[in-house]
Amino acid sequence: MGAGLVWVANLLLADAVLSPGATAIAYIGLSSRTSWMMGRCDLLPKCFQYLNKESVPWVGIVSSLIIGIIMLFGGPSWQKIVGFLTATSMIALAIGPISLIALRLQLPKVARPFHLVGAPLICRLAFIMTTWAILWSGREAIIGSIAVVVIPTILFLIPRGIRGGSLDLRNGLWWILYFGGILMILFVIDTKGWYPLPVPQQMIISAIFSLIVFPIAVASRLKEVSPEAPLEFHE
Numbered sequence: 001m002g003a004g005l006v007w008v009a010n011l012l013l014a015d016a017v018l019s020p021g022a023t024a025i026a027y028i029g030l031s032s033r034t035s036w037m038m039g040r041c042d043l044l045p046k047c048f049q050y051l052n053k054e055s056v057p058w059v060g061i062v063s064s065l066i067i068g069i070i071m072l073f074g075g076p077s078w079q080k081i082v083g084f085l086t087a088t089s090m091i092a093l094a095i096g097p098i099s100l101i102a103l104r105l106q107l108p109k110v111a112r113p114f115h116l117v118g119a120p121l122i123c124r125l126a127f128i129m130t131t132w133a134i135l136w137s138g139r140e141a142i143i144g145s146i147a148v149v150v151i152p153t154i155l156f157l158i159p160r161g162i163r164g165g166s167l168d169l170r171n172g173l174w175w176i177l178y179f180g181g182i183l184m185i186l187f188v189i190d191t192k193g194w195y196p197l198p199v200p201q202q203m204i205i206s207a208i209f210s211l212i213v214f215p216i217a218v219a220s221r222l223k224e225v226s227p228e229a230p231l232e233f234h235e
Helices: 006-040 058-074 078-093 095-106 119-135 139-162 169-188 199-219
Strands: none
Touching: 006 058, 078 095, 078 119, 078 139, 095 119, 095 199, 119 139, 119 169, 119 199, 139 169, 169 199
């Protein structure tokens, strides 16, 4: 605006509205499909399985919209919401590198149309960078995102255990190690921790921690793909 480029300023303001709006629309679609699949796997009430005549999971869309509005207007601030969503997204993405290596070991003879060269190295690097991204999200965001993972997990395990379903607790214990280590790094060597260290040293320690957790997580995999997860192979 100081240079007289008022139209550029207006363009930036418009983008500040449109870009988050487009992201919200994309995430509502993504979360509704996730809710639909969780409903099919009996992880959510069966109403989430309903599709309208256009094959759209409308229950998931409505619930995602309601949750989004509550977080937007009931949250502490926009910045904290962004930090929280970043932390939860990174926690979800941390599963990807581990899953790739675990699935290769579980299904070694399955034909793969695409073969990632150097996957063991790439997956370890991705896991390290995901851990860094989690730690950079901020203390409140990390604690909140871990709580969002842990509390629903407990609420899921209790009724499933009562019904006699398989819990596979041993295969998920690495999450306790991972979350515990992240919290230790956060409270001990973080900039606001008990014994703060410079950022480069924090990155080195968290990278070493990630390299320790990675093989433990892979080794904790199910010996074979769960029978509750039907497989569909396409030529």
